[in-house]
Amino acid sequence: MIPCTLADQELRGGDVTRWELDVTTLARWSEQPTDPRPASFDQQGRLHEDPDGTAPSSAWIGLSVLLPDATPKSLRATLTAWVRQHESLRSRLTLDDGSIRRRTLPADAVDVTATALGDHDEEALRALLVDEFHTRCRPSAAPAFAIFTVEVDGGHVLHGAFDHITFDGLSAYAAVGALAGLHTAIVAGLHEPHTSPSHVETTTLERAVGDGLGDDDARLRPWRDFLAGGSVPGAPAASGIDPEGRYEHDLVRHDICDGDVAATLDLLYAAEGIPTGMLWTAVLMQAMGDEVHAMVSTHGRPSALWTESVGWFAGVAPFALSMPAGATSRDWVLAAVDRWRASAPAAALPLGLVHRVLDVPVAPQVVLSTIDGSRVEGHEWWRPLEAGIQLGDVPPSSQTHLWLTILPEGVSLVTRLPLAPGSRDWLDGVAARLARLVDGETSAPFVQQELSA
DSSP states (O other): OOOBOTTTSOOOOEEEEEEEEOHHHHHHHHHSOOBOSOOOHHHHHHHHHSTTSOOSOOOEEEEEEEEETOOHHHHHHHHHHHHHHOGGGGEEEEEETTEEEEEEOOGGGOOEEEEEEEEEOHHHHHHHHHHHHHHHOOTTSSSSEEEEEEEETTEEEEEEEEEGGGOOHHHHHHHHHHHHHHHHHHHTTOOOOOOOOOHHHHHHHHHHHHHTOOTTOGGGHHHHHHTTTSSOOOSOGGGOOOTTOOBOEEEEEEEEEEHHHHHHHHHHHHTTTOOHHHHHHHHHHHHHOSEEEEEEEEOOOSSGGGTTOOSOOOEEEEEEEEOOTTOOHHHHHHHHHHHHHHHGGGGGSOHHHHHHHHOOOOOOSEEEEEEEGGGSTTGGGTTTTTOEEEEOOOOSBSOEEEEEEEETTEEEEEEEEEOOTTHHHHHHHHHHHHHHHHHHHHHSHHHHHHHHO
8 A cells, every 4th residue: 555646546447426424414514613622733734725725736645445345325324434433524624814713513413425426437537536636625625525436346445535634644544444444344233333532632732732832842952953054954965956946746656675575674673672664764864865854754643542543643753864974774773763762752843833932944845754554453454455545736845755655565665756857866766775775684694594593
């Protein structure tokens, strides 16, 4: 389940159905009193980017999954139960005369309805999804998502997309298995309605943290060090990406190694307690150059209780590594683990809060994200259910976002790359060096001896 665009997603045609909140639900939503819980700092920024849904880009996050033996009745029950379960999906934010207002539907006020759109072949379906996701997935929309199903042999394929204001990457990965499991439980008559811990509840805590943040808070120290030059450091100079540039982007995929090689690399460091995500982050940074400045994504959930919850929890921590020429991958990994202990707590401070306190621009430049599929509940379902993750478009910028996805079948690097002169050659070189570094770590004779002992 490697992130891609809708243009690259393999689709199956068939009879298409649009699923929406019904008219009664929408009327209830508009009649709700104002919810006093604030927008998060990230949500506030997203609203200001696209307050009325007319921005040229639509930064949605999409997913697709086959629901075997689904019927219109089981689909309606599944989608109704899922929206009821996640308060983030039924909590709307709007920007009115400069003020942000939230209105939240009670769980039992939600019902969905279906509209048959007729038979679509693969390309007609692709055109439909591109248009509908771009139009409907907006931060102030009610709701800020769009869902379609396609009847195929063996069931229905669900395609959904969600504005970032209500969804993050882990929400998408977790939702694939959650939706499939929920549908199975409903068909079997085993589903027990419940609500998951809510992202909306965390926004009050986030604001309280901001209000109580002192200049001497230790979590600000990594940000001060990272921003010492007066702005967020840019991509390595060899990339050709100007931090002040505004570039269109392309989503580029490189397959790094197969699953056996990835497992071998993990085993080399497992005995020392090196987390898989930090191991791969360190080796990727080594492949990028001797000195790398990046923001590293974190899942942002307050605790394991929020693992299944939908919402924009994800944060970023500042992370910089500088190693002497000739440093080994092991040197990079150990240095990264040590540095991460100091940097990780800074992820609790949203970028909007960091900007407010330090008065320094904090627009991301290089962002690294690692998804270890084995840690996501329901990952066993991804391949048999033809699951996929898709990404919408973003406005022109110099931001470079690199996703490492670690799955049983292998490791892939997907990059949202600014199309600066020379940037593709640089990225191809980074991916090739990463593959060589991994191969060198896992194929040395002493490694094979150790693993076979």
